[in-house]
Amino acid sequence: MRKLIEEKPLDDIDRFNLNDLANAVGWSIEDISEELRNIWRDPLDRVDRYKNMFEKYYENAINLIKKDPQQVAEKLWGAVAALIKLHASLKRVFIAAWDHGKLYNYVTNSIERVHRDLFYNLLTSGEVLHRYFYEEDLDKETFNIFWSKTLQLLDEAKQIVYKLYARTFSRE
Known part of the structure; x- marks a missing residue:
């Protein structure tokens, strides 16, 4: 999550986890990423x-x-x-x-x-x-x-x- 907030590059494990979460929720990877970047709001x-x-x-x-x-x-x-x-x-x-x-x-x-x-x-x-x-x-x-x-x-x-x-x- 920190990498998303700080807009740092994601590694393969990060991308795998984002994809897994996107599949679980039914949202796109972009929407999941945006959600995680704004989780503290x-x-x-x-x-x-x-x-x-x-x-x-x-x-x-x-x-x-x-x-x-x-x-x-x-x-x-x-x-x-x-x-x-x-x-x-x-x-x-x-x-x-x-x-x-x-x-x-x-x-x-x-x-x-x-x-x-x-x-x-x-x-x-x-x-x-x-x-x-x-x-x-x-x-x-x-x-x-x-x-x-x-x-x-x-x-x-x-x-x-x-x-x-x-x-x-x-x-x-």
Whole structure:
């Protein structure tokens, strides 16, 4: 991380670790690098970054659906992770790690009770697609079911997060 902050050259191990982290999160190496360079900032300062990342990965997934279902699955998982990090940053909660358990724990401890099931279902459905990226274990019909379900849940969760966004910045 220090090398990224100081903009020093990365060695093979650094690049391997960045690539591994990018695959785990569903984000690009550039987005992971930018995230790590800014890890010490106030989460509220990162709101627009996460919003833009959510929109980018969501759009990429929509645009790739006819071409590359495997990449679609990863991009949609990236959108799920970015949306949850957006919610967290709006509440000034820092989520350092991207592992699935941390995302579930955030939902349990920080999402309003009335919306928790939606976010749990979003994570669960998104995880199936994330696994598909690695294993290609779903037939076309099953993939399409989870794709549609995840999109629907993501759209519902997006409305909640964007309302929080509007409330947060209308106070300033």
